[in-house]
Amino acid sequence: MTPLLDVRDVSVRFPLGGSWFGAKQILRAVEGVSFQIAAGETLALVGESGSGKTTLGHVVSGLRSPTSGSVEFRGEAITRSGEKPIQLVFQDPFSALDPRMLVGDIVAEPLRIRGGVSTAERRDRASRILTQVGLPAESISRYPHQFSGGQRQRIAIARALISDPQLIVADEPLSALDVSVQSQVLNLIKDIQESQQIAYLFISHDLGVVNHLADRVAVLYLGRLMEIATRQDLFERPSHPYTRALLTSLPRVGRGRRLPGQGAHGEIPSPLSPPSGCVFHTRCPRAEKLCTEQVPELLPVEGRTQLAACHFRGSGP
């Protein structure tokens, strides 16, 4: 069976500067990333700021062509134009909605772009989908500025849903919202998935949210995949030191002190000059000489379902 989305060895590099003076530098935002998403599945993409999560999301949704590698949707290459059963939900609900458009027009926009749906039907479907995401149907004749952040995010979700997509790329859809609103929107996202079998690429840095929502989790560091595993395996038996460091960084209540020597120290290195060998060796608690010389491949961990890119995968604590 072909997967819904097949990302193969995707790299994105940005040439920086060097227009007239000085040499060009190359920013390696994403390096050799491969993963698949099955129909109706939620894959969470986690990583620190600057790890290339958003860039990868743009590649998947066809907003950016990869420098190399391929992205296939149901066996067909994704192009930058034409009809796409992939929709986007953005982080900032204030920038995601055109302030000059009525909410009804915003929600119905994917139908208008695709064409072939009458104005009356677009209005009708927009008001139906708005009630589905928990907003009154009359919202169609209001402007975005009349809504709060959480309500705007619902509008953005309604826009993503209206064209019956099979995959929604959600780029940190909760991180700009108040904590009390986050859980409501999170439940909405989960409800939609359960009732409509939509697959998600859920980009987040919030492991708590990921644990609540994801089927599988991919861990990104400096544009490279460190580990990809089912949610349960990843949270209970992480096999990459970076994943362990991320999990240790989760604040906990009443479960004793954090284990010393497990967290990652310092800042993420610059993607302009990534470290040699394993890119994580500069912050890894168990790095050895081998790690500075040889790039570890993303390989299965013995006796488990997950893949990890570490020379010592599976042999950790």
Add this chain to the structure above:
Amino acid sequence: MTVATNLTLEAPQSIWNARWNRFRRHRLAMTATIFLILLAIACAAADLIANALGVDPSAVDLFERFSPPSSKHLLGTDEIGRDVLVRLLHGGRISLMVGLLATALGGAFGVLIGVVSGFLEGRTDAFLMRFTDCVLSLPIIPLLIVLGAVDLSKLGLPQAWLNSPSVSFWRIVVVIALVDWTAIARISRAATLSVKHRDFVQAARASGATRLYNITAHILPNIATPLIVAGALTVGRVILFESTLSFLGFGVVPPTPTWGNMLTNAQELVTSAPALAIYPGVLILLTVVAVNLVGDGVRVAFDPRSDS
């Protein structure tokens, strides 16, 4: 799966209704609008007014030079006995029309250059903006004078049209539009750049929107506010340019009156008949100020956030 939200919405309001209500609350802009409307009506009705008063705007009457305001000549007469009020109204027609048409023409060109430049970026942007910088770096008044002095008969235009009285009018419209589009081009580019990276444009792209769709549906409505303000300022400036050119003799040529060439005639008489210079001067001042106030009011009206 409906999530219950207790949410009260403000009553719906049509876009233009809401804009009009916001505009109406801007008192200065309303005053300026009423002034401009009255001025435009008076200018349009210049011939009717002349008939009603029984004066002929082009009739020379050397026995009535510099006559003071009277019931026949409400603002008196000029140095060759022509009625000042009727001439001012005729001149206002030209000044206002030049202001609007040159702004519309130059503005359309500026928006085209600016939006294309900002939306495509890269080499196109660099080329168009350096071109804009070149035009911007030319001194405006000498450039206007040179363009105003071009001999149109050498451009291969039909002779019949060249002899018609509307030539000097259209010529000044085109000359000003050729020079005064740079500010609008730069504002359009800057505004386009800031709008095109907003997420709603990306969302439309992800749905398969074409560049043209994004420009017409998202970019233009979102850059309208700064453009309307810039446009209003331009109308004011164009009226000043027209006056300057006509004053210097490169614009609309006498006997067709404009506020600018009426000032030319009046400058020699400033000590003996100062009123002849004051009337067109005050009208230019009031019109330019009023146009700017209207621009400010429209800016407020078009911004939905100014409600709160």
